[in-house]
Amino acid sequence: MTTLPLSLARRRFHCRGSALIMVFWLIAMLSMIIYSMHTIVSHDLELTISQKNAFRARQLAEMGINWAMNPSVKKFDTAILQQGGGEGGGGGIIPLEEGESFWVKIRGEGGRMNINALLQNDVPHRDFVTKLFNLWGLDNEQADALFDCLIDWTDAGDEQLLHGMERKAYLDRDQVEQSPYPFNRPFYTLEEVRLVEGFAMIEANVPDWRDYFTIYSAGKLDVNEAEAKVMAAAAVACKGTSDPQRDFEDALKDANELVSHRFGADELEDTEDDRKLTAAEVIAGFGLSNDPGSSEGAMATAIFGENDPTVHIESVATVGEYRKRVVLIVRNRTQNPQILSREEVPLFQ
Secondary structure, eight states, X not given: OOOXXXXXXXXXXXXXXXXXXXXXXXXXXXXXXXXXHHHHHHHHHHHHHHHHHHHHHHHHHHHHHHHHHSTTOOTTOHHHHEEEOOTXXXXXXXXXXXXXXXXXXXEEGGGSEEHHHHTSSSHHHHHHHHHHHHHTTOOHHHHHHHHHHHHXXXXXXXXXOTTOOOHHHHHHHHTOSOOOOOOOSOOSSGGGGGGSTTTHHHHHHOTTGGGTEESSSOSSEETTTOOHHHHHHHHHHHHOOSOHHHHHXXXXXXXXXXXXXXXXXXXXXXXXXXXXXXXXHHHHHTTOOOOTTSHHHHHHHHHEEOOOOEEEEEEEEEETTEEEEEEEEEEOSSSSOEEEEEEEEXXXX
């Protein structure tokens, strides 16, 4: 038998060891490639599913808007406005898959006070707004100053009111050479109101101030759409008493009774037995004067109204863990509808 030299045997042994290391290295590299490909494919699959769910949620939200835009559909038509696919799918008028649903609420935009309408520079509205600011913690001087600033912001001229602020005052305040303030036009959004000098006091005292105001309603506060707190605040501002906080508590009790009466016998909102209130009923319910010849009566009849044609439609759709909300504000839904605003917001649970 021939025996290999020792150096050759060692060389062959080292070659076998290097080949084994290469095999392990290739296995490791292939494993990393496979893992990376799996991660990429899984991510793409999740992204595709999310995009599909997002698109489907938008479809359902738009479907809810379309249902609600039909003037024949009423607020209490829950079979139409609230649809969902239960276990195994189906359910509702439209066959939906499991985990799919949409919920639509129709309410009048007139349930909040139109801040642009309130800034008409006449005595009843000035008195009303300043008394409303008194209710929200401002003294008479602060309330007058804020009202003047609001007027200067929304009127077309550059003539500054006694306590107001026009462009030069904003330039001096901000220590700048140019300033876009004030806009000298009505408010286009409620967020613009926050830019007015002095309004920060209202934000600090009334964090939910947006619940009281709108820019889209026809003008008067619709007594069949307003929340109890909004009607109570309006009633106190019409009275203009020396202790608005105490009077607000009493007015809120009256407002809750009016809202309960508005909801009908079942005391549930948006049901078939809901009844309509008249502005005169609400004015009397708060103990306000209905004599247009008196200052209180003139203010009450200028503030409270009914049958506002502006409608706020909110549609929320759910597909799995993805949600989409579409808000549409429409005037004259029953005939020749005019879209005033459209907002689309993705919501994640």
